Amino acid sequence: MLKVTKFGGSSMADAGQYRKIKEIVNSDRGRRVVVVSAAGKRCKDDHKITDLLYLCHAHTQYGVDCDRIFEMITSRYIEIRDELDLKLDLETEFAELKKRLDAKAISQDELVSRGEYFSAKLMAAFLGFQFVDAVDWIKFKFDGTVDQEATYAALKKVLKGKGVVTPGFYGLMPDGNIRTFTRGGSDITGALAAAALDADVYENWTDVSGILMADPRIVDDPMVIPEVTYDELRELSYSGAQVLHEGTIFPVREKNIPLNIRNTNAPNDPGTMIRERFSGDNDPDRFITGITGKKDFTILHLSKRGMSNEVGVLRKILTVLERHGVSVDYAPNGIDSVSVVMPSAAIAPCLYTVLGEIQQEVKPDTLDVYDQIAVVAAVGRKMAFRPGISGKIFAALGQADINIRMINQGPDELNIIFGVDNKDFAHAIRVLYNSFVK
Numbered sequence: 001m002l003k004v005t006k007f008g009g010s011s012m013a014d015a016g017q018y019r020k021i022k023e024i025v026n027s028d029r030g031r032r033v034v035v036v037s038a039a040g041k042r043c044k045d046d047h048k049i050t051d052l053l054y055l056c057h058a059h060t061q062y063g064v065d066c067d068r069i070f071e072m073i074t075s076r077y078i079e080i081r082d083e084l085d086l087k088l089d090l091e092t093e094f095a096e097l098k099k100r101l102d103a104k105a106i107s108q109d110e111l112v113s114r115g116e117y118f119s120a121k122l123m124a125a126f127l128g129f130q131f132v133d134a135v136d137w138i139k140f141k142f143d144g145t146v147d148q149e150a151t152y153a154a155l156k157k158v159l160k161g162k163g164v165v166t167p168g169f170y171g172l173m174p175d176g177n178i179r180t181f182t183r184g185g186s187d188i189t190g191a192l193a194a195a196a197l198d199a200d201v202y203e204n205w206t207d208v209s210g211i212l213m214a215d216p217r218i219v220d221d222p223m224v225i226p227e228v229t230y231d232e233l234r235e236l237s238y239s240g241a242q243v244l245h246e247g248t249i250f251p252v253r254e255k256n257i258p259l260n261i262r263n264t265n266a267p268n269d270p271g272t273m274i275r276e277r278f279s280g281d282n283d284p285d286r287f288i289t290g291i292t293g294k295k296d297f298t299i300l301h302l303s304k305r306g307m308s309n310e311v312g313v314l315r316k317i318l319t320v321l322e323r324h325g326v327s328v329d330y331a332p333n334g335i336d337s338v339s340v341v342m343p344s345a346a347i348a349p350c351l352y353t354v355l356g357e358i359q360q361e362v363k364p365d366t367l368d369v370y371d372q373i374a375v376v377a378a379v380g381r382k383m384a385f386r387p388g389i390s391g392k393i394f395a396a397l398g399q400a401d402i403n404i405r406m407i408n409q410g411p412d413e414l415n416i417i418f419g420v421d422n423k424d425f426a427h428a429i430r431v432l433y434n435s436f437v438k
């Protein structure tokens with residue numbers, strides 16, 4: 001049994017968290033590969049080390065000294081080292097790093113990668129595991145994508161000993177320079193390690209006991225989703241739930257490795273298990289897996305008599321939008337009318353030009369714009385082929401006096417998406433949660 005474990009920033013924030021991790025790792029012999037983030041926030045007003053590193057780089061670029069910020073970074077790691085009584089010379093490496101920073105002789109990517117690097121050095125010493133640098137196995141191609149084959153082969157080669165700790169977030173370019181993933185990218189490193197080693201599970205340890213069924217800022221104390229498929233997760237994340245870095249899923253899904261989200265602060269909680277599919281059904285009455293959504297969409301609605309018999313109307317509308325680089329999220333239609341729905345931020349800069357061009361090229365009878373629209377998605381694999389579900393959902397919303405502005409459901413029946421006014425957004429989510437989850 002091999003479990004690849006990744007610990008996020010809040011799990012790495014201070015010595016106390018390191019101790020929790022040690023207990024977690026030591027409690028299961030399968031946990032032999034550990035991927036770590038840079039130290040995150042210890043409390044709400046604290047700083048993430050990665051943010052401070054970006055700040056240092058920006059300061060030096062503008063010729064402003066960053067001694068104080070740099071000191072905040074080094075003291076955090078030294079504090080962890082001293083509290084855990086580790087014999088590790090960090091001072092020499094910090095001094096070397098500062099020298100290069102002052103001389104502007106370090107790239108932004110390399111500098112910000114040091115958060116993960118020092119985390120991994122400390123954690124390896126604390127666990128008594130081997131430190132494997134990410135540059136020795138995460139290999140990028142020149143186009144910035146990961147060279148999976150080379151990466152997988154390299155990790156297998158460097159892996160020795162009873163356990164390893166490796167930094168997340170960065171790897172090596174073919175020219176020998178360090179490159180980072182986008183923010184939150186340690187999730188990807190963990191997924192790549194799990195895929196490279198054909199792990200039995202990829203455990204992603206964070207500070208919540210799994211993916212929540214709804215946003216806790218809207219619903220009080222929402223339940224954790226015990227099981228979710230990769231497809232459902234994709235729907236949930238696309239529609240607004242912030243879960244994992246989007247590049248995380250692909251490597252583990254490809255190898256059919258389950259992904260388990262766990263809580264470092266509550267290690268006995270089972271968390272959320274993510275798989276391609278689940279065989280049994282522990283809770284047949286619950287047909288909604290999660291509820292999510294986003295505010296601030298704009299609907300362009302146009303009608304034209306006889307449109308259903310006219311070829312190319314939708315194409316013409318989409319071509320205008322494409323010309324302006326606007327991607328359409330939904331396009332519900334009637335017989336002689338169609339709406340296109342997109343984030344307001346995407347259409348706002350070119351709204352009047354787009355309207356003018358649609359007017360000219362499509363010649364609709366009416367063309368209206370509605371904004372302040374929120375999109376809500378009820379996601380659930382168990383909704384498929386079960387009659388009456390959308391009826392129940394819309395009845396609940398109707399009873400709560402929530403006006404539905406748009407409805408959209410894909411043929412895979414994995415979700416029901418509807419639009420409401422921004423002002424009804426939180427209410428709609430609460431109504432769904434209270435009616436169908438609780």
Ligand code: ASP
Nearest residue numbers: 037038050183184185186
């Ligand atoms: N430390 C990086 C960040 O804050 C990467 C990560 O933690 O996943 O984005």
